[in-house]
Amino acid sequence: MTSGEREQSGDSTAPDPAVYQVPITTDDEGPIRINFDRTVVTSVQRDRLEDICEIPLDHETVRVWGNTASKAADTGDYLLFADRDGHYGGEYTLLARIEHATILDEETAAAFTEAIGWGEVSDDSYQHVMFLDPVYETTLDREEFWETVGYNGWPNNTFARIKFDRTGSTFFSEYDSIPTFIEEIRGEKLYPTESADEDEETPGxxxxxxxxxxxxxxxxxxxxxxxxxxxxxxxxxxxxxxxxxxxxxxxxxxxxxxxxxxxxxxxxxxxxxxxxxxxxxxxxxxxxxxxxxxxxxxxxxxxxxxxxxxxxxxxxxxxxxxxxxxxxxxxxxxxxxxxxxxxxxxxxxxxxxxxxxxxxxxxxxxxxxxxxxxxxxxxxxxxxxxxxxxxxxxxxxxxxxxxxxxxxSTIHVHESYRGAISGETLEGLYFPDDQGERILEGIATALRSGKHILLTGPPGTGKTEIARRVSSALADDYPYLYSGYEVTTATADWSTFDTVGGYMPTESSETDGDDLAFTPGIVLNRLKDTRTETQSNELIVIDELNRADIDKAFGQLFTLLSGQSVQLPYTRNGREIELTTTDDLSGPPADHQYLVPDSWRIFATMNTYDKTSLYEMSYAFMRRFAFIRVPAPELPADDGQLEDLVYEYASAWELDPDRNVAMTVGRVWRETNNAVEERSIGPAIVEDVLRYVDQHPESALEYHLTQAVISYIFPQLEGVPKRRQIVRDIAAVREIDDSLLEQAAREMLQVTLAENE
CATH class of the missing domain: 3.10.590.10 (ph1033 like domains)
Incomplete structure (x- = not known):
């Protein structure tokens, strides 16, 4: 014993050791919690303490606990640590046997506290030091134990001896003895571990x-x-x-x-x-x-x-x-x-x-x-x-x-979407009244019903942006369902090679690219991570879906969209490529299999204008989708109300146009949408017009407004029946240069303003 020690407990032969509760608050910032993590949960190198006091253990590391008690615990006593949650909650965590306990004098206690690191989080010194060996996890259930011994809360201190024979306790009717109790609540031994010099050599x-x-x-x-x-x-x-x-x-x-x-x-x-x-x-x-x-x-x-x-x-x-x-x-x-x-x-x-x-x-x-x-x-x-x-x-x-x-995979393929979509998803987009909320509600309802989503409406109503934002929100809010999303635009050239995949040359040192291997297309790449080969589930947004020839582009996907598995006419490592549903596969998919999670969805958009090179969608394809309408707003006949509406949109776009500019753009918008029934444009196109005009002096409004119409509205009229009527009504707006407009209409739309043509 060093000169710094005044008392040391001897070996205990008593059959019933004392057991002390040590409840520690779950607050990570508390000094007791930090010290517990540092010296009981983890070990301390013995050489940090050897110059301060005698180390009664032969291990290279020690586990130690301390407090300010004035009397040392006995060898063979136990500490029962707990994570305390308030006065009534928490759980027991560790059980530690006291191998040696001692009371240090004031100077030695201060040196010990500093050396072991307790002094970094507290100004107190702990003279009662306990070396722990062994340390176990404990299986003791707090609620059952408290009922047994008659406790109704944690003690007020962190070193409280358990009174097993207290009034109302049934402890000794359930356990033969305290040693039996200790034996039953011991879990896995955490310390000491098997060392290299014991029976089985531990690799260095x-x-x-x-x-x-x-x-x-x-x-x-x-x-x-x-x-x-x-x-x-x-x-x-x-x-x-x-x-x-x-x-x-x-x-x-x-x-x-x-x-x-x-x-x-x-x-x-x-x-x-x-x-x-x-x-x-x-x-x-x-x-x-x-x-x-x-x-x-x-x-x-x-x-x-x-x-x-x-x-x-x-x-x-x-x-x-x-x-x-x-x-x-x-x-x-x-x-x-x-x-x-x-x-x-x-x-x-x-x-x-x-x-x-x-x-x-x-x-x-x-x-x-x-x-x-x-x-x-x-x-x-x-x-x-x-x-x-x-x-x-x-x-x-x-x-x-x-x-x-x-x-x-971190994706739960068997879980269906059952959530809601926050209104914040469309923040920054302006929809009159509660139109935005109704659109989101319709999308969420369709998703919960197992449908894919087709957003329809005039050009410029925000269909693609809505699909993109909803897909992003789903990936953010439900990461256990969705691993991301991808946006693509359909074309008339699409075939199953683009959507499903097909054979492509592969390069190797032996073949110089003469070998062919199956390469997945846009859709299949959403189902398997190309980098890690693990299951993924990316939503896909297909813009302007009706530009594609659906039968040619989707082929075998018709079967998949109806909820059935399908084999593709391609092989990988001698096995046919399979698109399979969760009903037909147990366990993770093999290399040749692409599993469709229950929550996977397609988002598609379709403009209601009949442009050139559009393909009709079959009824069989359409019934796999829920059609969500995204209409253009109703434009009031009253100029004052129209001006107010334009300013509401401009505010959402963070624009502040002059009154005359706002009113003029509003009139162009109204004439465009009212010229022909069911032919209109949405606010996104009007935003482009307004931004263009707002960048130029009002003195040249007629020219720049006309140029904006030609640049942003005319492309939406290509192939539209009765487009001559729309152009004529736009030309009737006082601030439009009808000569410049007619010249562009001849070149771009093959129409004139003459009534007799």
């Missing part, structure tokens, strides 16, 4: 590859993200496989909000499940992922939400997810609530079969930085001793697991 750093090429390692090195360790019961990760996401309770909103796109999460399964009906299994790391968007949900996904009414409304989706184990043995067509305990156990075994054991992860981390894997019940961050982000341990862990990791 030289035996592990140092130049492993893995996407997550490359991402960590290039982007320097924050890396987290998420620990949960083993069955929790089955829902992560299903939805490609991790969840947070409302009380952890601050932690959830701190996550950024591109951050990395190491996924750790603890040994004990959350339900005693499920089987325990050795814990370990089961995967790693790159985080994407955060969002909120109101439906139960995880088993604890279904079974026990818990709520995890805060979700972070993965952009990329890599898992060990036999993931194809996990059935994602049924939710975890629909599965029996036997099925959950079987699928959890499949998920954890190639895990990196926790003790091995500790060794790898210790070899990398001297600090073990940050195991705890909730969410930890890989940090260095100075509190900065640390990435050497995650890189070492991914390197060790690289061969066992397989990239999996």
């Amino acid at each position: 750093p030289d035996s592990r590859p140092t130049n492993v090429d893995h996407p997550v390692i490359s991402h960590i090195r290039s982007a320097s993200p924050t890396v987290y360790a998420f620990t949960a019961p083993p069955e929790y990760w089955l829902t992560t496989v299903e939805y490609g996401s991790v969840s947070f309770a409302e009380e952890h909103r601050d932690r959830w909000a701190e996550l950024s796109e591109g951050d990395v999460a190491v996924l750790h399964a603890r040994a004990e499940p959350s339900d005693e009906e499920l089987s325990p299994r050795p814990g370990g790391i089961v995967g790693v992922g790159i985080l994407g968007r955060r969002f909120e949900k109101d439906e139960p996904w995880w088993r604890d939400e279904h079974e026990y009414g818990e709520s995890f409304p805060l979700v972070a989706a993965f952009d990329r997810l890599f898992l060990a184990g036999s993931i194809d043995r996990i059935d994602t067509s049924r939710s975890v609530a629909e599965k029996s305990t036997a099925t959950i156990d079987r699928e959890t075994d499949a998920l954890t079969t190639d895990r990196l054991p926790t003790d091995r992860a500790n060794d790898i981390c210790a070899e990398a930085t001297g600090t073990e894997f940050p195991v705890q019940s909730m969410h930890a961050t890989f940090r260095a001793d100075d509190g900065t982000d640390e990435r050497d341990r995650p890189i070492a862990l991914v390197s060790a697991m690289a061969e066992a990791l397989t990239e999996v």
